[in-house]
Amino acid sequence: MSLLKTYGSRFGGALARRHVRRRGIDLSRISFIPEETKRPLQREGTDPVGQMAQYRAESPLRRLDLPFAFDAYLVTGYAEAREVLTARDTYSNDIRHLFSGSGPATSDDIGGLGFTDPPLHTRLRKIVTPEFTMRRLARLEPMIDRIADEALDALEAAGPGSDLAKHVAFPVPFNTICALLGLDYDDREEFAKLGSQRFDATNGAAAAFGAVSAQREFLFEAVARQRVDPGPGLIGQILQAEGDEISDVDLAGLADGVFTGGFETTAGMIALSTIVLHRDPTYADLVRSGNRETVDRVIEELLRYLAVVQVAFPRFAKQDMELFGTRLKKGDVVLASLSAANRDPKSAGEGPDEFDPYRVPTSGHLAFGHGIHRCIGAELARMELRIVLPKLLRRFPKLGLAVPESELEFRQLSFVFGIDRLPVTW
Numbered sequence: 001m002s003l004l005k006t007y008g009s010r011f012g013g014a015l016a017r018r019h020v021r022r023r024g025i026d027l028s029r030i031s032f033i034p035e036e037t038k039r040p041l042q043r044e045g046t047d048p049v050g051q052m053a054q055y056r057a058e059s060p061l062r063r064l065d066l067p068f069a070f071d072a073y074l075v076t077g078y079a080e081a082r083e084v085l086t087a088r089d090t091y092s093n094d095i096r097h098l099f100s101g102s103g104p105a106t107s108d109d110i111g112g113l114g115f116t117d118p119p120l121h122t123r124l125r126k127i128v129t130p131e132f133t134m135r136r137l138a139r140l141e142p143m144i145d146r147i148a149d150e151a152l153d154a155l156e157a158a159g160p161g162s163d164l165a166k167h168v169a170f171p172v173p174f175n176t177i178c179a180l181l182g183l184d185y186d187d188r189e190e191f192a193k194l195g196s197q198r199f200d201a202t203n204g205a206a207a208a209f210g211a212v213s214a215q216r217e218f219l220f221e222a223v224a225r226q227r228v229d230p231g232p233g234l235i236g237q238i239l240q241a242e243g244d245e246i247s248d249v250d251l252a253g254l255a256d257g258v259f260t261g262g263f264e265t266t267a268g269m270i271a272l273s274t275i276v277l278h279r280d281p282t283y284a285d286l287v288r289s290g291n292r293e294t295v296d297r298v299i300e301e302l303l304r305y306l307a308v309v310q311v312a313f314p315r316f317a318k319q320d321m322e323l324f325g326t327r328l329k330k331g332d333v334v335l336a337s338l339s340a341a342n343r344d345p346k347s348a349g350e351g352p353d354e355f356d357p358y359r360v361p362t363s364g365h366l367a368f369g370h371g372i373h374r375c376i377g378a379e380l381a382r383m384e385l386r387i388v389l390p391k392l393l394r395r396f397p398k399l400g401l402a403v404p405e406s407e408l409e410f411r412q413l414s415f416v417f418g419i420d421r422l423p424v425t426w
């Protein structure tokens with residue numbers, strides 16, 4: 001049992017936090033999270049816990065009780081979250097200073113677009129952005145179409161009562177992103193498991209960052225192989241275009257960002273969307289028989305309503321500053337709750353906790369984040385949902401849950417909300 005867990009269980013969280021603040025911290029070793037601080041990662045069914053709406057109503061900025069030497073604050077309102085995520089010069093996304101040189105994860109394991117600042121972030125994003133334009137992504141439609149059909153074949157072959165998450169929700173985005181990157185099929189199943197573990201805070205940061213480290217090793221090996229023999233995917237294309245101008249660390253970080261942003265999030269959306277659409281046959285009919293505009297409208301509301309990425313990348317204050325009436329010190333961190341911001345009535349309109357595909361929000365949702373760190377794979381995720389959900393509902397017009405929704409086990413403490421098992425019947 002770790003020191004923090006021992007203190008947390010025997011003497012309470014306050015003593016553990018005092019110890020950390022006195023001795024310093026390696027983020028990858030944290031295994032104690034105060035109960036109140038878990039709220040942004042928890043759900044009641046598919047809804048954020050009620051305290052998130054309470055936080056949003058009480059104050060634009062809430063201090064979190066975390067065992068850090070710096071203070072952490074949570075933003076829950078839509079306008080406030082956009083303001084924080086839009087600010088380019090006020091914050092840093094680089095978290096490497098929180099890691100020691102050894103342990104479950106080191107600063108060398110952390111990279112990718114989400115944890116990188118300009119000018120490096122600008123350079124790396126410029127390399128991959130052309131591959132994620134709608135025009136370039138259109139080339140992937142036949143492949144995604146085929147992957148979706150194969151997944152639905154597997155679900156049908158498994159028979160009623162089988163797991164939609166296993167046969168459809170996970171393999172469609174996983175096989176799509178692996179093909180896009182040019183990753184071999186070997187060891188994909190183990191790689192996929194690590195993808196889920198890295199977003200799970202149940203066992204503390206040590207386990208999550210251990211999964212990050214293991215996944216990065218997989219990608220380092222893939223980059224090293226393709227530097228000698230470039231493949232047809234994105235990794236090979238970047239190596240042919242950039243050569244020695246891009247390091248293995250930076251390219252592995254890019255690949256890691258593309259993979260994690262394009263797999264676990266979309267897998268969660270496919271499974272959870274199936275649950276939401278099952279609640280009202282009229283909504284399922286909109287997707288099954290609606291035109292492109294109608295399907296897209298439903299998908300946008302699903303993205304807003306579910307907000308599977310619960311918290312945006314942490315942002316560290318670059319200097320002492322004031323934010324929404326609160327004084328922040330240099331190094332303090334601000335976290336934006338995307339799930340709470342998407343349920344803000346000031347942007348979502350009336351009944352923000354209801355799923356309503358006819359909703360006319362005052363502005364766009366934050367499911368993909370906002371600003372320079374907005375998810376680069378947003379259009380790919382939309383394309384996959386646009387292909388998979390209508391196919392699923394047409395192939396299985398009587399699709400339903402094999403167990404009551406109240407018996408489903410949703411992820412309870414994960415930065416990417418989802419469900420790992422979804423038994424269905426038809």
